[in-house]
Amino acid sequence: MVAATHQTSEGWSSRWAFILAAIGAAVGLGNVWRFPTLAGENGGGAFVLFYIGCVVLIGLPLVLSEILVGRAGRSDAVGSTRNVAAASGRSSRWAVLGWVEIITAFLIVSFYSVVAGWVFYYVGVMGVDFFGALASGDPFASAFQGEAAETVQGRLGGLLGNPWMLIAMHVVFMGVTFWVVASGVHDGIEKAAIWLMPAFFVLLIGITIYGAVVGDMTETLAFMFQPDFSRLTAQAMNEALGQALFSMSLGSAALMTYGAYVSRETKLAPTAAMIAFADTGVAIIAGLMIFPIVFAVGLDPAAGPTLVFQSLPVAFQQMPAGSLIGFLFFVLIFFAALTSSISLLEGPTSWGINERGWSRGKSAGIFAFCAFLIGVLCALGYNILSDVRPLGFWNIFAEADILDTVDGFTGKVMLPVAALLTAIFVGWRADKKLVENESGLEGAMFGVWRFLVAWVSPIAVGLILVFGLFPGLVPQ
Numbered sequence: 361m362v363a364a365t366h367q368t369s370e371g372w373s374s375r376w377a378f379i380l381a382a383i384g385a386a387v388g389l390g391n392v393w394r395f396p397t398l399a400g401e402n403g404g405g406a407f408v409l410f411y412i413g414c415v416v417l418i419g420l421p422l423v424l425s426e427i428l429v430g431r432a433g434r435s436d437a438v439g440s441t442r443n444v445a446a447a448s449g450r451s452s453r454w455a456v457l458g459w460v461e462i463i464t465a466f467l468i469v470s471f472y473s474v475v476a477g478w479v480f481y482y483v484g485v486m487g488v489d490f491f492g493a494l495a496s497g498d499p500f501a502s503a504f505q506g507e508a509a510e511t512v513q514g515r516l517g518g519l520l521g522n523p524w525m526l527i528a529m530h531v532v533f534m535g536v537t538f539w540v541v542a543s544g545v546h547d548g549i550e551k552a553a554i555w556l557m558p559a560f561f562v563l564l565i566g567i568t569i570y571g572a573v574v575g576d577m578t579e580t581l582a583f584m585f586q587p588d589f590s591r592l593t594a595q596a597m598n599e600a601l602g603q604a605l606f607s608m609s610l611g612s613a614a615l616m617t618y619g620a621y622v623s624r625e626t627k628l629a630p631t632a633a634m635i636a637f638a639d640t641g642v643a644i645i646a647g648l649m650i651f652p653i654v655f656a657v658g659l660d661p662a663a664g665p666t667l668v669f670q671s672l673p674v675a676f677q678q679m680p681a682g683s684l685i686g687f688l689f690f691v692l693i694f695f696a697a698l699t700s701s702i703s704l705l706e707g708p709t710s711w712g713i714n715e716r717g718w719s720r721g722k723s724a725g726i727f728a729f730c731a732f733l734i735g736v737l738c739a740l741g742y743n744i745l746s747d748v749r750p751l752g753f754w755n756i757f758a759e760a761d762i763l764d765t766v767d768g769f770t771g772k773v774m775l776p777v778a779a780l781l782t783a784i785f786v787g788w789r790a791d792k793k794l795v796e797n798e799s800g801l802e803g804a805m806f807g808v809w810r811f812l813v814a815w816v817s818p819i820a821v822g823l824i825l826v827f828g829l830f831p832g833l834v835p836q
């Protein structure tokens with residue numbers, strides 16, 4: 361540990377509490393909604409393989425780096441980077457890394473809550489359908505009986521066109537997130553993870569088995585694991601790396617902040633591996649859960665972001681027990697999204713507590729409210745403000761509405777910048793002995809890990825950042 365100011369006094373009650381909370385942070389909309397969408401859009405197999413490569417070579421080493429900085433610094437992301445820099449005899453300006461991460465987290469939670477609000481809406485829609493079926497004595501009915509497929513698909517458009525409904529769902533989701541974070545590390549964040557994550561895993565396995573039984577697993581396996589490398593464009597690689605960072609909650613203060621609450625006894629390396637493994641496993645299982653259902657009813661795996669909200673409800677309409685499974689499916693995504701948004705809000709909240717001396721409730725309240733307001737703009741971007749293109753002057757964001765702009769800017773610019781800074785800081789600037797002790801790795805293992813952090817990550821992330829921002833430079 362490094363001696364420094366502004367240190368937190370909070371902590372997890374056990375190693376497992378930390379592991380569940382960190383897996384809860386990592387597993388979210390990114391795994392269940394975005395990963396299958398991206399894999400579908402980018403041709404499946406080759407994308408999945410490249411993604412796994414990013415996780416092993418870049419993601420996993422950085423997960424350990426972030427947790428390590430948090431535990432060594434024992435503060436919020438800004439305070440921890442400052443403390444570790446001081447203990448390493450480096451400039452306090454390294455706190456900029458913490459700043460980038462906290463601002464990124466704040467921006468992500470603003471739109472994350474809006475999309476999670478759609479999930480919440482679908483929990484309601486499917487819930488009404490299921491409890492209706494239950495009341496009429498047929499709990500295993502398929503969903504939306506007697507409705508035209510267009511009506512089922514039209515729900516998403518109806519929701520996006522309705523600013524009040526969008527904002528109402530967003531309020532509820534942000535409110536719950538605030539409430540959990542305000543309740544504290546021990547009584548809020550940890551409790552939520554301990555209840556929601558096991559429930560999530562049970563649902564995930566259950567629905568995947570359902571999909572394997574009634575859906576088309578053969579086609580799914582071919583789709584997800586037969587690589588067609590001609591589909592692996594520079595654009596796809598860029599998306600894969602960005603997705604790996606987002607999915608593992610890198611570059612957005614979550615892991616650093618959660619790391620600060622980890623006890624000295626916990627061995628960080630195996631814990632980091634567990635988090636990376638669980639996150640990637642869930643992304644792949646989510647594909648194995650969703651695509652058999654999509655293929656069973658002949659839908660398009662490349663439907664894009666509407667895959668989960670439009671294609672799947674139509675599939676549930678044609679599947680046995682579709683009403684029940686559809687309801688459970690959205691409950692599952694809801695749980696995943698909630699434990700992630702909690703971790704997103706915790707980063708800025710802990711900054712307010714440690715650096716400003718605010719109470720936890722006040723800090724969480726201020727950030728939740730400000731993020732809520734940005735989220736409202738994102739929500740209005742689907743209706744009243746649908747002509748607004750906030751970064752329309754920049755070719756890669758020219759078409760992006762408000763939500764896509766905040767999403768794209770954080771994902772394509774801020775997350776890679778934060779990852780790059782983390783790699784340089786931990787790989788080159790932080791004191792080597794301090795890093796070695798904190799990592800718990802020894803000998804060759806430490807050497808391999810440090811090589812990945814110091815060389816592989818910065819080069820790979822740097823390339824992807826440049827090519828992502830200037831697609832014109834990509835060799836064709």
Ligand code: PHE
Binds near residue numbers: 385390610612
């Ligand atoms: N990892 C989460 C997901 O996959 C999102 C997230 C990003 C959470 C950054 C915390 C920090 O949905």
